Amino acid sequence: MKKLLLLYFLFLFALNHSAQTSYNTFWIQFKDKHNSEFSISKPNQFLSKKAIERRLEWGLGFDSLDLPVNKNYIDQVLNMGNSQLLLKSKWFNSITVQVNDTSSSVLETWLNQISQLESVLQVRSLENILQNGKVISIQGVQANQENQTHSYGDSYRQIEMLNGHFLHDLGFEGQGVDLAVFDGGFLFADELPAMKHLFSEGRIVSKHDLLHFNSTEVFDASTHGMMVLSHMAGIIPDSLYGTATQANYFLFQTEDVFQEVRLEEDTWIQAAEMADSIGVDVINSSLGYSLFDFESMSYLPIDMNGQTTRISQAANICALKGTLVVNSAGNSGASAWHAITAPSDAEHVLSIGAVDVNEIHASFSGYRPPNGPFVKPNVVAMGKQTVYAAYDSTIARGNGTSFSSPIIAGLAACLMQAFPHVSNLKIKDVIERSASLYETPNDSMGYGVPDFWKAFLMLSQEQNGFVQNENILVYPQPSSGIFEVRIKSNLVTPKVYLFNATGSSIRNIRPYFNQLENEWCRIEVDLSNQAAGTYYLMVHENDEILTTPLIRIE
Secondary structure, eight states, rough: OOHHHHHHHHHHHHHHHHHSSSSEEEEEESSSTTTTSSOOOOOTSSOOOOOOOHHTTTTTOOOOOGSSHHHHHHHHHTTSSSSEEEEEEETTTTEEESSSOOOOOHHHHHHHHHHTTTTEEEEEOOOOOOOOOOOOOOOOOOOOOOOOTTTTTGGGGHHHTTTTHHHHHHOOOOOTTEEEEEEETTTTTTOOOOGHHHHHHHHHEEEEESSSSSSSOOOOSOOHHHHHHHHHOETTTTEEEEEETTTTTEEOOOOOOTOOOOOHHHHHHHHHHHHHHHHHHHEEOOOOOOOOOSGGGGOOOOGGGTSSSSHHHHHHHHHTTOEEEEEEOOSSSSSSOOOOOTTTSSTTTTEEEEEOOOSSSSSTTBBTTTSSSOOOSSSEEEEEEEEEHHHHHSEEESSHHHHHHHHHHHHHHHHHHTTTOOOOHHHHHHHHSSSTTTOOTTTTTTSSSSOHHHHHHHHHEEEEEGOOOOOEEEEEESSSSEEEEEEOOOSSSSSSEEEEEEEEEEEEEEEOOOGGGEEEEEEEOOOOOOOOEEEEEEEEEEEEEEEEEEEOOO
């Protein structure tokens, strides 16, 4: 208790101290990337193999934004003295530095010297970063235990609402998908049984504390990131099951939980650039920026237009380079601010609002900003009384778009696993088109509650062509009852499933394999006792899915 009290007083002292030296961080943007030691023609110098292959497959190419900041320009600034490098941004061709001596005369001289450098385009001041130690922040409430027989336990509704359990039933739980989490700390994530499998199976690929610049210690400061992570990756038998328990995770600490300063935008941007270079598939960012501790640095709701804030510009760049950026819409719906927060206002960001268990808009969930040019939030998920892993190894319930966002991000990763050659923007599009209000979006729920089973069927149809697929044939089509299906398969017993249009499994089918028919497997499907309508036959072998509709008529 004494230690916690001491930390608390240190925290108050740090806040008071920061208010007295509020302008010791500066953002410096350079004019160009001339004479770079890197070349766009050699992207392997600065991008991973996965990132390069993704760009080539989707025709995204490479440009000057991919080139790192010119080291000579950085050295010119640092050689002026009185500053140390904090962050670099290749997308904005900029660096963020901290000034050591902020006395008026020294600071003025330094600013003049930097501004006169031929390479420098502009210099802007930011709030200072917190210099003192971190304070443990424990959040959570006692779980409302209910007896359910479903294996998801109390977390069932937040997944079932989105028909995400159908993807899990087909074996899609994010395997092979790289998912980055941007947050303020992941306290206890490395200790809780709910996340034990992530460490034992090597699913925590890397850790980056960008607030302390060269640190990999992210299991501190706040439990918020741990709770967010548990919505995607947590497993507590019969109590909690995340939406992407088998994905690979990259943890980034970008948020300063002790104060709200513009520097956090720069740490977020550097994390996004790192994620892009790695080739991360999905980013979940349960963060948002609008009002800061220093009023002069705060935004206005009208600034949430996808263009004004640097963090939203960066989020758009990241999305256009191949990463699905999923961001919480913000919890200001019931406050004077009312609107969503940056970077969820960016055009190509999948902004996630919150609803309750009955799919009714949660009052705290942010709205589309005044005269907002895009549908925002894009979609919604359960964000009121969701189930997550608590710090005491139990489960708890909590509220916030911070929780609806990772639920969607995890299921998006499952879609990406099922369709690894579909682009991030196509995944975003199909999630929106599957949603309940797609034809009539509004300013509180956007396109509404997405249906991931519907999205899966839409992608199956678009990617596999159904009947036109050369590896699966159906006769007759339509039929009054009995269908003969031929599937080209290298397996003696491929996994075959039959579903109705709502995603309910009718039964598993055990096909027989006729080696005399050149690897074609013949299946007879009898729907004589089923109602007229469209059914879906799915064949899953190795990493490939073949899908075809069976149209039953009277």
